[in-house]
Amino acid sequence: MICLSNINKYYHQGKNAYHVLKNIDLVVRAGEFVAIMGQSGSGKSTLINIIGFLDDHFDGDYTFEKKNIAQMSRQDCAHYRNRNVGFVFQNFKLMNNLTVKENIAIPLLYAGQSFSQTEVKIEQALNQVGLHGYQNQYPLNLSGGQQQRVSIARALINKPKFLIADEPTGALDSQTSKEIISLFTQLNLKSSMTIIMVTHDLAVAQKSQRIIRIMDGTIASDQETGYESRLINTNGT
Ligand SMILES: Nc1ncnc2c1ncn2[C@@H]1O[C@H](COP(=O)(O)OP(=O)(O)OP(=O)(O)O)[C@@H](O)[C@H]1O
Numbered sequence: 578m579i580c581l582s583n584i585n586k587y588y589h590q591g592k593n594a595y596h597v598l599k600n601i602d603l604v605v606r607a608g609e610f611v612a613i614m615g616q617s618g619s620g621k622s623t624l625i626n627i628i629g630f631l632d633d634h635f636d637g638d639y640t641f642e643k644k645n646i647a648q649m650s651r652q653d654c655a656h657y658r659n660r661n662v663g664f665v666f667q668n669f670k671l672m673n674n675l676t677v678k679e680n681i682a683i684p685l686l687y688a689g690q691s692f693s694q695t696e697v698k699i700e701q702a703l704n705q706v707g708l709h710g711y712q713n714q715y716p717l718n719l720s721g722g723q724q725q726r727v728s729i730a731r732a733l734i735n736k737p738k739f740l741i742a743d744e745p746t747g748a749l750d751s752q753t754s755k756e757i758i759s760l761f762t763q764l765n766l767k768s769s770m771t772i773i774m775v776t777h778d779l780a781v782a783q784k785s786q787r788i789i790r791i792m793d794g795t796i797a798s799d800q801e802t803g804y805e806s807r808l809i810n811t812n813g814t
């Protein structure tokens with residue numbers, strides 16, 4: 578589904594060019610749950626921003642479902658992003674002056690749907706993340722874990738082809754982190770959602786199917802974690 582071939586990325590600061598991603602080759606198949614690890618500054622966010630169509634300033638080829646992203650216009654890219662990818666961030670990025678329902682509706686409104694068309698979808702998304710009945714709450718009245726669930730519901734609402742999560746448990750305590758990762762595992766196993774997640778936490782990464790380690794802008798290793806053990810963990814055994 579996602580195919581990066583010889584990706585190089587530079588940040589230009591004045592006369593200097595900083596080489597942040599170096600010759601990245603990466604294939605992510607539909608239905609995979611991938612964790613990306615690496616030291617701060619190694620290029621993880623830069624990489625997933627490219628994968629999530631947020632950044633089209635790079636050298637090399639990115640093909641998504643056989644379509645070449647580098648050749649798309651800015652507008653097509655934005656449209657593609659809205660239809661294909663859901664984002665989850667460390668700090669949730671919810672609008673605190675809007676209700677849970679309104680926050681989740683934002684991507685639907687961008688996609689051109691009226692508010693009345695969105696009610697059922699919002700209810701389904703909230704059920705999917707275990708927040709039935711929270712429609713009219715405000716984010717600041719919810720716990721960190723609940724806020725992250727709202728942001729996951731918002732990411733899922735347009736039925737994206739894949740989810741990108743940048744440190745989704747970075748602001749959460751260890752018990753809440755476990756609950757959020759277990760939600761990702763469920764989405765991956767039951768709804769076949771493709772997930773690409775950056776994390777600093779090895780315990781979190783080990784709940785994925787595959788761990789990619791980035792070092793100084795290159796892929797240092799790419800290993801399966803063992804799918805069978807993941808299934809057993811999900812059953813709580
Ligand atoms: N917009 C930018 N302009 C210039 N340099 C940047 C920009 N964004 C990131 N960088 C630099 O590129 C490098 C990689 O940044 P990136 O955010 O991808 O790292 P990261 O692996 O996600 O780190 P962290 O774990 O701290 O989030 C860093 O050295 C950073 O300072």
Ligand SMILES: [Mg+2]
Nearest residue numbers: 621622623743
């Ligand atoms: Mg980062």
